[in-house]
Amino acid sequence: MLCVTDRMKLIHTKGTQGIRGHTILFVVIGLLITETSTQAANSTDEELLNLKLRLNTWKNRYRVLCNKYSELAANSSAPVINCTGCPDGWFQVGDQCFLLTRDVRVDWQASKKKCAEIGSHLAILTSKEQHEALENERMRTRVAYTDFWIGLTDVENEGDWKWVDNSMLKTPFWNTLKSEPDNNQSGGEEGEDCAVVDSKSQSWYDVPCSFLYHRVCQMDAIPLQ
Incomplete structure (x- = not known):
């Protein structure tokens, strides 16, 4: 034991x-x-x-x-x-490519410059199809914000709205329910001389050009080689 x-x-x-x-x-x-x-x-x-x-x-x-x-x-x-395409990250509507930016918010002039730096320009939105595609892309990519700079301003002459390519505005998408554009002076003495698109309502607002927003850039679609 x-x-x-x-x-x-x-x-x-x-x-x-x-x-x-x-x-x-x-x-x-x-x-x-x-x-x-x-x-x-x-x-x-x-x-x-x-x-x-x-x-x-x-x-x-x-x-x-x-x-x-x-x-x-x-x-x-x-x-x-049209046998064309867009770079990665861009979405296509017809023969045009668009980009919703996600970097820092900047004013209108800086946004114009940033689009130019990547070979594009602030968006010239002329159709309902483009507005719908913009909102669909925002939803698809789960972008929370809805306001973006577009290439429209009346800084040269109040009320004469022009696109960044110097063409006159022909088909407006202003938010008429809120009496836009209203050139509200609350943003400063210079008033509201630049436009943003609210992708959700698919309509525009005029705001001071010094405000900070993300932007929509645009360029021609690239021919497939």
Whole structure:
């Protein structure tokens, strides 16, 4: 029979072995979790790469087919298709590309400059389709704010609203329910000489040009090569 001392030693040995066994088990489980996570990450990366390759393949096929269609349509009564595209992050309406910015809010003049720096200009919105596309893009990208600078101002002559390309305003989308534009003097003696679009209501407001907003930039869509 085992004496008390021997029993204590045996219990201690079994306890130590048990702790070591649990420790080894936890290490093995940790390694398995790490390996599984790594495999999942690698699997996701491979899937994204494959999807990107497939997307590029379909883009090339679309380019070839679109150009071929345009060549044939030119000699028939078929409707013409613009074989154009937009850079990543931009959305397309007809033959125009638009960009909702997410960087810092700046005044109208600074916004005009920032659009020019990326080869574009503040947006010239002339149709309901463009306004609807703008709001759809805001919702799709989950942008919380709704007011954006557009390329419209009457800073040269009060009431004569012009676009940044110096063309006169022909199709207005002012918020007439709030009597816009109202040139409210609350923003300062200079009044409200620049326009913002409220993408949610798809209408415009005149505000002081010194106010700070995000902006909508615009440029011609790029022909597919």
